[in-house]
Amino acid sequence: MQRSTIFVITALLLTRPPLDATHAFVHVPYSTLTEAGVASEPLVIVVNRSNPVDDVSFSELRKIFLGTRSHWANGRRITLVMREPGEPERTAILRDVCGLNEDQLKNHFLHGLFTGEILVSPKILSSPTGVRKFIFNVPGAIGYLRIGDVDPSVKVLRIDELLPEDKGYRLHVQAELVNGN
Amino acid sequence: MTSRRALSRMPFVDRLLLDASRHNAVLLLLVICCGIAVVGAFIIRDLRAANAEAQEIYTGSVNGLQRIGELQYEAQETRRSTLYALTTTDSNLQVEYADQSRAADRRVTDGIAEYRNEAKSTEGLSLADRLNHDWITYLGVRDEVLASILEGSTQEAVNLDLKGGVPAFERVRRDLNEVKRLYGEDASRREDDLAAASRRSSYKLVGIFSFTFLLSSAAGWAIQRSRMLSRMQLAHLQMEFVASVSHELRTPLAVIRSAADNLADGLIRDKDAMRKYGAILQHQSRGMSDLVDQILLFASTEDRTNRYVLQPVSVQRIIDSVVADTESVLRGAGFTLEMRIEPNLPDVMGDLGGISQCLQNLVGNAVKYGGDDRHITLQASASNSGLGSPAELRISVSDQGIGIDSSEIPFIFDPFYRSPRVHAAQIHGTGLGLSLAKRIAESMGGRLTVVSQLSVGSTFTLHLQFAKGEDMEMAGAMARQSRLSRT
Numbered sequence: 001m002q003r004s005t006i007f008v009i010t011a012l013l014l015t016r017p018p019l020d021a022t023h024a025f026v027h028v029p030y031s032t033l034t035e036a037g038v039a040s041e042p043l044v045i046v047v048n049r050s051n052p053v054d055d056v057s058f059s060e061l062r063k064i065f066l067g068t069r070s071h072w073a074n075g076r077r078i079t080l081v082m083r084e085p086g087e088p089e090r091t092a093i094l095r096d097v098c099g100l101n102e103d104q105l106k107n108h109f110l111h112g113l114f115t116g117e118i119l120v121s122p123k124i125l126s127s128p129t130g131v132r133k134f135i136f137n138v139p140g141a142i143g144y145l146r147i148g149d150v151d152p153s154v155k156v157l158r159i160d161e162l163l164p165e166d167k168g169y170r171l172h173v174q175a176e177l178v179n180g181n
Numbered sequence: 182m183t184s185r186r187a188l189s190r191m192p193f194v195d196r197l198l199l200d201a202s203r204h205n206a207v208l209l210l211l212v213i214c215c216g217i218a219v220v221g222a223f224i225i226r227d228l229r230a231a232n233a234e235a236q237e238i239y240t241g242s243v244n245g246l247q248r249i250g251e252l253q254y255e256a257q258e259t260r261r262s263t264l265y266a267l268t269t270t271d272s273n274l275q276v277e278y279a280d281q282s283r284a285a286d287r288r289v290t291d292g293i294a295e296y297r298n299e300a301k302s303t304e305g306l307s308l309a310d311r312l313n314h315d316w317i318t319y320l321g322v323r324d325e326v327l328a329s330i331l332e333g334s335t336q337e338a339v340n341l342d343l344k345g346g347v348p349a350f351e352r353v354r355r356d357l358n359e360v361k362r363l364y365g366e367d368a369s370r371r372e373d374d375l376a377a378a379s380r381r382s383s384y385k386l387v388g389i390f391s392f393t394f395l396l397s398s399a400a401g402w403a404i405q406r407s408r409m410l411s412r413m414q415l416a417h418l419q420m421e422f423v424a425s426v427s428h429e430l431r432t433p434l435a436v437i438r439s440a441a442d443n444l445a446d447g448l449i450r451d452k453d454a455m456r457k458y459g460a461i462l463q464h465q466s467r468g469m470s471d472l473v474d475q476i477l478l479f480a481s482t483e484d485r486t487n488r489y490v491l492q493p494v495s496v497q498r499i500i501d502s503v504v505a506d507t508e509s510v511l512r513g514a515g516f517t518l519e520m521r522i523e524p525n526l527p528d529v530m531g532d533l534g535g536i537s538q539c540l541q542n543l544v545g546n547a548v549k550y551g552g553d554d555r556h557i558t559l560q561a562s563a564s565n566s567g568l569g570s571p572a573e574l575r576i577s578v579s580d581q582g583i584g585i586d587s588s589e590i591p592f593i594f595d596p597f598y599r600s601p602r603v604h605a606a607q608i609h610g611t612g613l614g615l616s617l618a619k620r621i622a623e624s625m626g627g628r629l630t631v632v633s634q635l636s637v638g639s640t641f642t643l644h645l646q647f648a649k650g651e652d653m654e655m656a657g658a659m660a661r662q663s664r665l666s667r668t
Contacts, residue, residue, distance in 0.1 A: 125272050
């Protein structure tokens with residue numbers, strides 16, 4: 001337990017990774033300019049529609065994504081769904097929620113599974129569609145999607161009572177490249 | 182006339198057939214055609230019904246069985262895809278299998294709904310509801326199993342499937358087999374129905390063919406019978422005609438022969454007697470000549486078309502011609518002729534010779550049956566059409582003679598018809614006069630009518646159309662052309 005706390009503190013101290021300069025930025029719905037002048041769009045946290053939870057605090061979200069919280073309030077097991085390493089959404093979550101980089105996250109989960117503090121490792125899916133379908137099929141699943149990838153098969157959670165369109169919403173990802181722009 | 186009396190003594194069927202024969206047996210042929218049309222309609226209707234029934238069996242049973250086969254396959258696919266997800270730890274693949282399972286289960290759900298909509302029997306509806314319930318139960322377990330597989334809890338997924346999935350799916354499988362059995366039973370029942378319908382159609386067709394055959398036979402017999410009756414009637418008429426003509430000829434011939442014998446034997450020597458015998462011979466030979474003329478005229482008017490050339494004729498010319506032609510007859514019989522001719526009558530369309538002949542016959546008839554009063558009235562007048570212009574010319578010949586019984590009036594224009602009263606009174610004649618007069622009138626587009634009262638007298642009226650403006654112009658043109666051709 002102490003070792004995991006050290007991991008978290010270490011992660012918080014780490015500098016945030018620089019933005020990928022190769023990304024072109026486009027105008028998409030909900031996109032905004034960051035302080036650095038980079039276009040971004042909200043990244044939403046999605047759960048199964050049967051999940052009674054509507055709102056989650058940022059700190060709870062962090063516990064969930066670090067695997068330290070394993071069950072929902074109704075007793076359902078939490079299944080964490082992640083994109084593949086290198087994907088901007090995953091990078092944003094690691095950076096903004098977990099405060100870890102890939103290696104740190106990998107070590108964190110290896111350590112947690114080894115010590116039994118974490119029950120299951122995150123499920124890795126290669127596309128937003130896969131994420132949606134997984135969450136649709138698993139009542140306790142939680143994952144993240146660009147707001148443009150959300151459809152009615154999943155439910156968007158408020159974070160600290162804020163929706164993506166609300167001012168002060170904290171999760172954003174770089175806007176995607178669109179052909180010709 | 183004897184033929185009329187013979188006709189009235191005929192059986193009803195023969196009279197009917199004789200009437201039919203007058204229409205050239207077309208009516209009987211029409212009956213056959215109707216029979217054939219009815220048979221055709223029945224055959225077509227039965228064929229259509231059998232075809233529709235067969236199609237219904239195919240769509241209702243064969244297609245139904247095929248759909249149930251597809252349902253069974255899709256249900257298996259739902260379960261198979263779910264279990265395939267157990268074979269991998271790759272979440273992407275597991276999601277794909279879950280997708281396949283859900284797509285298959287939607288097809289099964291739709292198929293069950295379709296089956297329920299089409300179910301007609303109570304058993305079918307009940308089975309559809311049970312199948313739907315069992316399928317939903319299985320899908321609930323399947324969702325739990327899928328969730329466990331995707332969460333990575335393989336053992337839990339297997340346990341769930343063995344505990345809930347297998348029995349639920351077994352119930353679904355049994356339900357589907359039950360549906361299949363119902364479809365099979367339905368198909369068998371429909372097949373039996375079709376066979377029964379086919380048998381009924383066969384019986385119907387045999388019945389209809391038999392009926393048509395009988396109808397055709399009856400129609401054929403009726404045609405033959407009607408022809409035979411027509412020929413018999415014709416033969417009868419010919420015999421009556423020959424008998425009548427023979428009788429009419431024999432009487433004057435006997436008188437002539439007797440007179441000739443007396444003259445040849447030298448029994449007649451004084452001048453007065455010789456003159457009297459000459460007058461007898463003259464009268465009898467003239468009568469024979471008139472009879473032969475009438476027979477020839479009757480034969481020539483058999484074809485009533487285009488016999489006369491119609492042209493405008495003045496009424497006065499007609500009256501003059503009739504008076505001139507009947508003067509000797511009237512004088513010889515001691516009759517007086519009273520004429521009532523309306524002045525300024527327009528010309529009529531007709532043939533002068535034909536009109537004159539027709540009226541001569543009427544006057545001759547009046548002389549023959551005019552009785553002791555010996556007075557004949559010839560009247561010509563225009564009938565009013567009610568539109569301001571005269572409609573037709575009416576020339577009437579009236580007598581105050583023996584009259585005609587109302588029961589005989591329908592027959593007096595038949596050829597050779599002679600009243601029994603006339604026979605009894607020994608008034609000679611051929612029975613052709615009125616028939617000829619009527620034919621002549623009709624040949625000119627006119628008609629002949631009679632009003633008579635027994636022991637009071639008779640009035641025969643010839644109706645003729647007045648000549649119109651275009652008729653007059655055409656007649657004038659033809660006359661000019663005739664004069665030119667002569668020059």
